[in-house]
Amino acid sequence: MVVASFANSLLGGRTALRQAQAQQSRSAARAQPVRAAATVAEKDASLGFKTMRSGIKEAAAESVLTPRFYTTDFDEMEELFSLEKNPNLDMDEFDAMLSEFKTDYNQTHFVRNETFKKAADNITGPARKIFIEFLERSCTAEFSGFLLYKELGRRLKKTNPVVAEIFTLMSRDEARHAGFLNKAMSDFNLALDLGFLTKNRKYTFFKPQYIFYATYLSEKIGYWRYISIYRHLQRNPDNQLYPLFEYFENWCQDENRHGDFFSAILKSQPQFLDGWTSKLWSRFFCLSVYVTMYLNDHQRSAFYESLGLETTQFNRHVIIETNKTTARIFPEVPDCETPEFWDQMEKLIVLNKKLVAIGQSDAPAILKNLQRLPVVERFAAELLQLFIGKAVASGADGIDSSAPIPVY
Ligand SMILES: [Fe+2]
Ligand SMILES: [Fe+2]
Numbered sequence: 001m002v003v004a005s006f007a008n009s010l011l012g013g014r015t016a017l018r019q020a021q022a023q024q025s026r027s028a029a030r031a032q033p034v035r036a037a038a039t040v041a042e043k044d045a046s047l048g049f050k051t052m053r054s055g056i057k058e059a060a061a062e063s064v065l066t067p068r069f070y071t072t073d074f075d076e077m078e079e080l081f082s083l084e085k086n087p088n089l090d091m092d093e094f095d096a097m098l099s100e101f102k103t104d105y106n107q108t109h110f111v112r113n114e115t116f117k118k119a120a121d122n123i124t125g126p127a128r129k130i131f132i133e134f135l136e137r138s139c140t141a142e143f144s145g146f147l148l149y150k151e152l153g154r155r156l157k158k159t160n161p162v163v164a165e166i167f168t169l170m171s172r173d174e175a176r177h178a179g180f181l182n183k184a185m186s187d188f189n190l191a192l193d194l195g196f197l198t199k200n201r202k203y204t205f206f207k208p209q210y211i212f213y214a215t216y217l218s219e220k221i222g223y224w225r226y227i228s229i230y231r232h233l234q235r236n237p238d239n240q241l242y243p244l245f246e247y248f249e250n251w252c253q254d255e256n257r258h259g260d261f262f263s264a265i266l267k268s269q270p271q272f273l274d275g276w277t278s279k280l281w282s283r284f285f286c287l288s289v290y291v292t293m294y295l296n297d298h299q300r301s302a303f304y305e306s307l308g309l310e311t312t313q314f315n316r317h318v319i320i321e322t323n324k325t326t327a328r329i330f331p332e333v334p335d336c337e338t339p340e341f342w343d344q345m346e347k348l349i350v351l352n353k354k355l356v357a358i359g360q361s362d363a364p365a366i367l368k369n370l371q372r373l374p375v376v377e378r379f380a381a382e383l384l385q386l387f388i389g390k391a392v393a394s395g396a397d398g399i400d401s402s403a404p405i406p407v408y
Pocket of ligand 1: 142173
């Protein structure tokens with residue numbers, strides 16, 4: 001999942017270093033890559049990545065902006081999906097979704113061909129490093145979804161077998177996505193040890209309500225990212241540096257289906273769509289996801305440029321489209337189509353650059369912390385400005401189709 005990293009930090013997310021379930025480890029092992037040859041890995045050592053062993057990359061250090069692994073209150077989840085306790089569960093809709101997931105449209109889609117390795121070998125220098133970083137972020141995010149959905153499928157089996165099976169089938173999709181990305185990483189001689197990550201990475205606790213907002217947004221923003229990259233490369237085939245992107249058209253349909261499932265879940269939990277607190281949380285999670293993506297991508301604009309994309313334009317398009325999609329179900333979303341919104345986002349980029357520069361300087365740790373303080377304060381103030389900025393009342397019943405669309 002591309003998840004709301006800012007949300008963890010701002011909520012002071014309860015994190016727990018959990019030993020993951022043995023079952024998860026076994027499933028994780030299935031998504032593991034083939035190791036690459038040591039000699040080529042040595043050649044890649046100049047890229048500055050640390051390895052755990054030959055061909056296996058040490059995971060990037062966790063930060064506010066890196067994808068997280070999530071856990072939740074599974075007892076509360078069981079209550080929410082109990083047919084006896086929740087009269088709002090539309091089982092006809094879930095049954096229809098289950099049969100669609102069982103159809104497994106992408107069963108034969110993720111098959112690699114001989115062009116991958118050669119294309120990877122042709123990506124050299126700084127572009128190679130940013131490619132590997134992109135693959136690692138994407139693989140970790142997909143794998144995070146796999147772990148959470150797998151566990152939900154297991155825990156809800158008795159309470160609601162239909163919903164449980166959908167979660168299990170979604171974890172099938174995410175394992176495929178993560179495995180495909182990890183194989184791509186092995187083309188660059190640096191794969192991830194997903195079994196090791198399962199057992200050793202921190203798990204962030206989100207209560208079910210937050211999981212629903214965050215996963216809905218992650219899936220939909222994932223859809224818009226993949227389809228936008230795919231369409232751009234269809235129009236500009238010369239920028240197709242690596243065959244992975246050719247798979248994005250069908251791949252993004254998986255993410256779209258996952259998002260639609262969370263939309264059905266939210267409809268079955270009207271308490272998370274009604275009232276002022278739901279509106280505030282909806283807006284908060286939208287902003288967390290948008291800000292995380294905007295800052296992350298602008299920190300790595302060279303990657304998007306290597307594909308011929310203009311980072312700011314690409315990000316704005318993805319955020320605006322995700323926001324429009326989200327407005328169909330969330331009770332409130334930020335108004336992303338005003339110049340003020342983007343001015344605020346630009347201010348965050350400037351402040352984030354300052355924070356990165358401080359982090360990379362040779363100053364002693366104590367001095368770095370002192371230098372960070374006013375910047376972090378400013379950053380928090382700008383975030384607050386975004387949060388109290390213009391919002392759009394939305395939701396399935398609240399859309400006013402005659403309202404003019406603001407131009408920025
Ligand atoms: Fe995925
Ligand atoms: Fe997904």
